[in-house]
Amino acid sequence: MKKSKFSxxxxxxxxxxxxxxxxxxxxxxxxxDTPVTETPVTEEPKELSGPLTLSGSTSVEKVGLGLIxxxxxxxxxxxxxxxxxxxxxxxxxxxxxxxxIGTSSRDLKDEEKAWGLEELxxxxxxxxxxxxxxxxxxxxxxEQITKIYKGEITNWKEVGGNDExxxxxxxxxxxxxxxAFEELLDFEGQLTQNALIAEGNGNxxxxxxxxxxxxxxxxxxxxDNTIKPLKVExxxxxxEDVINGTYKISRPFIFIYKEENLTDVSRAFxxxxxxxxxxxxxxxxxxxxxK
Amino acid sequence: xxxxxxxxxxNELKEKLAHYLFLFNATVAIISVAAIxxxxxxxxxxPFIPGNAEGTYSLIDFLTGLEWRPGxxxxxxxxxxxxxxxxxxxxxxxxxxxxxxxxxxxxxxAPKWIxxxxxxxxxxxAGIPSVIYGLFGLxxxxxxxxxxxxxxxxxxxxxxxxxxxxxxxxxxxxxTESAIKAVPDSYREGSLGLGATKLYTVFRVxxxxxxxxxxxxxxxxxxxxxxxxxxxxLVAGNPIAGLPTSIFSPVRPLTxxxxxxxxxxxxxxxxxxxxxxxxxxxxxxxxxxxxxxxTRGSELK
Numbered sequence: 001m002k003k004s005k006f007s008x009x010x011x012x013x014x015x016x017x018x019x020x021x022x023x024x025x026x027x028x029x030x031x032x033d034t035p036v037t038e039t040p041v042t043e044e045p046k047e048l049s050g051p052l053t054l055s056g057s058t059s060v061e062k063v064g065l066g067l068i069x070x071x072x073x074x075x076x077x078x079x080x081x082x083x084x085x086x087x088x089x090x091x092x093x094x095x096x097x098x099x100x101i102g103t104s105s106r107d108l109k110d111e112e113k114a115w116g117l118e119e120l121x122x123x124x125x126x127x128x129x130x131x132x133x134x135x136x137x138x139x140x141x142x143e144q145i146t147k148i149y150k151g152e153i154t155n156w157k158e159v160g161g162n163d164e165x166x167x168x169x170x171x172x173x174x175x176x177x178x179x180a181f182e183e184l185l186d187f188e189g190q191l192t193q194n195a196l197i198a199e200g201n202g203n204x205x206x207x208x209x210x211x212x213x214x215x216x217x218x219x220x221x222x223x224d225n226t227i228k229p230l231k232v233e234x235x236x237x238x239x240e241d242v243i244n245g246t247y248k249i250s251r252p253f254i255f256i257y258k259e260e261n262l263t264d265v266s267r268a269f270x271x272x273x274x275x276x277x278x279x280x281x282x283x284x285x286x287x288x289x290x291k
Numbered sequence: 292x293x294x295x296x297x298x299x300x301x302n303e304l305k306e307k308l309a310h311y312l313f314l315f316n317a318t319v320a321i322i323s324v325a326a327i328x329x330x331x332x333x334x335x336x337x338p339f340i341p342g343n344a345e346g347t348y349s350l351i352d353f354l355t356g357l358e359w360r361p362g363x364x365x366x367x368x369x370x371x372x373x374x375x376x377x378x379x380x381x382x383x384x385x386x387x388x389x390x391x392x393x394x395x396x397x398x399x400x401a402p403k404w405i406x407x408x409x410x411x412x413x414x415x416x417a418g419i420p421s422v423i424y425g426l427f428g429l430x431x432x433x434x435x436x437x438x439x440x441x442x443x444x445x446x447x448x449x450x451x452x453x454x455x456x457x458x459x460x461x462x463x464x465x466x467t468e469s470a471i472k473a474v475p476d477s478y479r480e481g482s483l484g485l486g487a488t489k490l491y492t493v494f495r496v497x498x499x500x501x502x503x504x505x506x507x508x509x510x511x512x513x514x515x516x517x518x519x520x521x522x523x524x525l526v527a528g529n530p531i532a533g534l535p536t537s538i539f540s541p542v543r544p545l546t547x548x549x550x551x552x553x554x555x556x557x558x559x560x561x562x563x564x565x566x567x568x569x570x571x572x573x574x575x576x577x578x579x580x581x582x583x584x585x586t587r588g589s590e591l592k
Contacts, residue, residue, distance in 0.1 A: 166443070167443045174560065189360055191531060193533050197528070199524060199551045206429065210445075
């Protein structure tokens with residue numbers, strides 16, 4: 001669904017760029033009549049055009065597509081694509097030159113590092129663990145959170161809270177946030193069957209806001225004052241602690257490439273991603289900016 | 292003579308055109324139903340056919356499984372079927388008596404000014420979008436149940452039943468009311484004339500005469516309850532496994548299973564959601580067959 005919408009936008013952009021090219025060539029026609037003797041005083045930067053290909057992590061898709069769309073809006077000659085095939089596929093495609101840039105939502109494995117790839121961390125993704133403001137618990141360890149979600153800890157008093165049963169709230173299967181949460185805490189497929197499932201960050205939040213015994217998780221961008229974010233291993237869930245690596249439930253979004261596979265377009269794209277404008281897009285799409 | 296024939300032919304042509312126009316309009320509905328049925332069954336039955344590209348799954352495991360973990364390749368929906376049926380039954384048991392008594396009150400007993408208040412209220416109830424019922428359930432019913440419940444959360448079978456009960460009321464009330472109104476006055480006059488009280492007349496003469504219309508309302512109510520999605524999703528709790536053990540247990544009805552996961556699902560997972568749709572579709576077809584039989588029964592009388 002999303003893909004077809006995107007390709008529709010691509011077609012539109014393509015049509016628009018053809019139209020623009022047609023227009024501008026019409027304007028340029030009389031210019032060629034002027035004497036050649038005139039020295040080119042103002043040499044405009046060469047307009048970028050050509051393909052821009054990315055592939056990789058499904059989690060990076062939202063940010064990646066946002067960046068591509070913004071970049072194409074600034075450079076109508078560029079035609080960008082993003083293929084969601086997972087981080088491993090993205091790294092491999094970057095190494096083989098199948099796409100100019102690969103994307104990953106995890107650090108490179110040792111064997112992948114041996115392939116001589118350049119890495120560029122473009123954003124971070126953080127997941128906050130939340131409880132009801134009435135809950136006295138302030139801080140949990142990664143191990144405690146994992147045990148709660150696996151159903152091995154079922155009472156708040158075991159982690160220093162009231163003598164109350166824990167209501168575990170998770171997301172629907174297939175959700176990127178759930179996938180990342182289970183992957184980072186290493187309990188994939190072991191979610192307790194007593195968990196309530198809420199659809200979307202907003203529903204998790206309102207479920208936790210409405211139940212003093214509940215625990216849930218949401219992306220950083222969904223935090224507000226109806227719920228209380230917990231410290232993890234004593235570290236607050238704030239962007240700085242994600243960037244300096246102390247907040248544990250987080251992961252980097254990485255672009256991977258080989259210098260020889262880059263074109264003018266993809267080089268300019270990487271510059272754009274790290275620019276103020278690019279980082280603004282990163283933030284708009286719910287990730288944490290690196291700069 | 293020639294002029295008349297010309298006119299005849301013109302009229303004939305008009306008739307024919309009108310005929311095809313109506314026929315075309317009628318086929319839109321039929322084609323839609325056929326296309327939807329074909330699409331859902333085609334996609335939903337794929338996983339049970341050996342050699343399917345996205346992978347196969349045992350139909351028996353699907354229909355008798357008690358765990359839904361798509362990431363682990365576990366697609367059991369028995370606990371959802373049970374949840375859907377219990378929720379629908381509960382809503383009917385609570386909602387139908389209220390609905391029928393309301394209809395009797397509106398049609399037979401209420402003074403005119405009360406009727407002018409209740410009728411528009413019922414009609415308004417029918418027009419409220421279902422997600423609003425869900426918000427009401429999440430904001431009022433779920434916290435209230437949390438106070439009463441033996442379990443730590445309010446999202447439960449009971450919450451689903453209460454929301455569905457309110458949602459089927461307009462269907463039951465309006466259809467029952469028109470069935471009661473269709474009972475000829477001579478029945479009432481005869482009963483009253485023999486010395487029966489008004490209540491006796493209503494319950495022993497009018498309601499039995501309106502029986503098939505009332506049953507049709509109940510069956511339509513069942514259809515509405517089992518197919519409801521948005522409102523239920525917000526109050527059900529939607530667990531990934533486990534049969535409900537009490538009215539305070541969370542449940543995951545078939546409809547919410549599809550609605551929650553369809554936007555992310557692909558491959559076998561997506562086809563299993565279509566398969567869930569096939570089960571739901573089958574329930575709706577059964578309900579409609581029952582409804583047909585009831586209404587046909589009344590026509591024969």
